[in-house]
Amino acid sequence: MGVAGCGKTSVGLALAESGLLAFIDGDDLHPPQNIQKMSEGIPLEDADREPWLVLVGQALADARGPVAIGCSALKRKYRDLISQTAGEEVGFIHLSAAKDVIANRMASRINHFMPRSLLESQFSALEPLEKDEHGFVVDISGSIADIVADIKNKLVT
Numbered sequence: 001m002g003v004a005g006c007g008k009t010s011v012g013l014a015l016a017e018s019g020l021l022a023f024i025d026g027d028d029l030h031p032p033q034n035i036q037k038m039s040e041g042i043p044l045e046d047a048d049r050e051p052w053l054v055l056v057g058q059a060l061a062d063a064r065g066p067v068a069i070g071c072s073a074l075k076r077k078y079r080d081l082i083s084q085t086a087g088e089e090v091g092f093i094h095l096s097a098a099k100d101v102i103a104n105r106m107a108s109r110i111n112h113f114m115p116r117s118l119l120e121s122q123f124s125a126l127e128p129l130e131k132d133e134h135g136f137v138v139d140i141s142g143s144i145a146d147i148v149a150d151i152k153n154k155l156v157t
Contacts (some may be wrong), residue, residue: 001071001073001074001079001093001094001095001135002072002095002096002140003072003074003122003123004072005102005103006096006105007095007144007147008025008070008071008072008095009025009070010144011035011095011147011148012024012068012069012070012138014147014148015148015151018148018152020065020151020152021068022065023067023068023070024063024070025069026056026069026071026072029052029055029069031051031139034049038080043121043125045147046077049064052075053071053082054081054085054088054100056069056071057084057085057086057090058085060082060085060086060090061085061086061088072122073092074125074126074127079092079133089134091134092133092134092156093129093138093151094129094136094138095138095140095143095147096128096137096139097140097141099119101140101141102119103119138150138151138154
C-alpha cells in the first residue's frame with residue numbers, strides 16, 4: 001500500500017522475482033472509468049474506489065498461496081473492505097517516503113496514467129496503518145534490493 005509513485009509495482013515485481021510470493025498489479029483491476037478520471041487529473045472519490053477495492057479483495061480471496069497486490073489502500077476503511085472481501089485478515093506493507101522523494105520518482109515514470117498533480121490528494125487521503133492493523137511500514141528511500149530485503153526481514157520476524 002501507499003501513495004502513487006511509492007513503488008508498489010516495482011517492489012511487488014521484485015518480491016515475486018525473489019520467489020517470496022506472487023504479485024498482482026492493482027492498477028490492472030481498476031475499472032476503465034477510474035483510469036480515465038485519474039488520467040484527466042481528477043482524484044477518485046470513495047464511490048469510485050469501492051468497486052476496485054472489492055476486486056482487490058476478491059483477487060486475494062481467489063489466490064492460491066501467498067500473493068501481494070499493489071493497491072494504494074490509503075484509508076483504514078479501504079483496508080477494512082479489502083480484508084472483509086478477502087474473507088480473512090490481510091497484511092499491509094506500507095511503502096513510505098517523504099513527498100519530495102515520491103514526487104521525484106513520479107517525474108521519472110513513463111506512460112503511467114497517474115499524473116504528479118494528484119500526489120497531493122493522495123497524501124491528503126493517506127491514513128497510516130493503525131496499531132491494531134496487521135502490517136508494517138517500509139522506508140522506500142533506498143534501492144529496490146534494500147526495500148525487498150527489509151520486507152523479507154520483517155515478514156520473517
